[in-house]
Amino acid sequence: MDPSTVVVTGASSGIGRAIAERFSRDGRPLLLQGNRNVQALEPFADRARIVRCDLRDCAQLDGFCRDIEGALTVVHAASVVGTDLLSELSDEVVEEMLSVNVRAWVKLCRVAVRPMMRARKGCLVAISSVTARRASRGQSVYAGTKAFQEGFVRALAAEVASRGVRVNAVAPGPIDSGSLKGLLAQAPEEVKASLACGRLGLPEDVAEAVHWLCSDAAGFIHGQVLSVDGGFQRGVG
Numbered sequence: 001m002d003p004s005t006v007v008v009t010g011a012s013s014g015i016g017r018a019i020a021e022r023f024s025r026d027g028r029p030l031l032l033q034g035n036r037n038v039q040a041l042e043p044f045a046d047r048a049r050i051v052r053c054d055l056r057d058c059a060q061l062d063g064f065c066r067d068i069e070g071a072l073t074v075v076h077a078a079s080v081v082g083t084d085l086l087s088e089l090s091d092e093v094v095e096e097m098l099s100v101n102v103r104a105w106v107k108l109c110r111v112a113v114r115p116m117m118r119a120r121k122g123c124l125v126a127i128s129s130v131t132a133r134r135a136s137r138g139q140s141v142y143a144g145t146k147a148f149q150e151g152f153v154r155a156l157a158a159e160v161a162s163r164g165v166r167v168n169a170v171a172p173g174p175i176d177s178g179s180l181k182g183l184l185a186q187a188p189e190e191v192k193a194s195l196a197c198g199r200l201g202l203p204e205d206v207a208e209a210v211h212w213l214c215s216d217a218a219g220f221i222h223g224q225v226l227s228v229d230g231g232f233q234r235g236v237g
């Protein structure tokens with residue numbers, strides 16, 4: 001594994017894909033994961049290793065963890081979002097959110113962090129959500145998984161900062177990509193009213209923040225959650 005490799009989960013669409021595109025402009029090796037839409041990663045085939053992995057599946061996740069060992073930059077953008085009220089949420093969707101948003105993130109960090117500590121360098125980034133800190137109907141479990149990611153980032157950063165490893169999160173607000181589709185369909189007026197700066201965010205807005213956070217320019221930033229939300233969380237507008 002070339003240590004400069006950038007691993008991006010959920011790279012087959014939306015924000016993850018924009019992150020992959022942003023890093024690919026640096027000419028760095030990429031290891032990109034997708035699942036059902038992995039074929040959407042074909043345009044990257046000449047500059048990336050592409051891995052199909054269902055992160056809900058423990059055996060596949062173990063295999064993917066072997067694939068990423070030695071990479072010093074890991075971004076977890078893959079996610080499942082359930083938009084039903086808790087009383088209507090199926091066990092299956094709850095399980096999917098817990099396995100992709102929580103278990104896979106923990107496992108990826110456990111595997112990736114050891115070589116990072118040995119190298120005294122490394123960067124782990126979770127793509128969280130404003131939902132972790134701002135209440136939203138129909139997102140109780142999803143919000144809980146994102147709050148987990150943010151708490152985990154802070155605590156893990158405290159464990160590994162002295163070894164040169166940085167662990168942070170980026171928390172997007174309403175971004176024009178897959179996760180928002182359900183909410184846009186269910187409550188378009190609510191989403192519109194929440195757009196403090198008058199537009200939805202773009203996946204590229206988030207990708208730029210992630211790219212910066214993983215750069216040496218952000219070398220003093222540990223255990224933070226960077227909101228990329230057009231002012232959504234602060235009630236700007």
Ligand SMILES: NC(=O)c1ccc[n+]([C@@H]2O[C@H](COP(=O)([O-])OP(=O)(O)OC[C@H]3O[C@@H](n4cnc5c(N)ncnc54)[C@H](OP(=O)(O)O)[C@@H]3O)[C@@H](O)[C@H]2O)c1
Nearest residue numbers: 010012014015035036037054055078079129175177178179
């Ligand atoms: N869009 C927003 O407004 C918004 C707001 C706040 C936070 N976020 C966060 O931003 C990140 C990206 O969101 P997005 O809107 O870009 O989502 P998206 O377009 O729906 O992409 C989700 C990604 O997750 C992957 N994924 C889903 N289930 C998977 C599974 N079981 N195994 C492996 N991969 C799986 C998908 O892969 P396949 O399609 O190949 O299966 C896809 O690449 C997520 O962490 C989300 O929580 C988004």
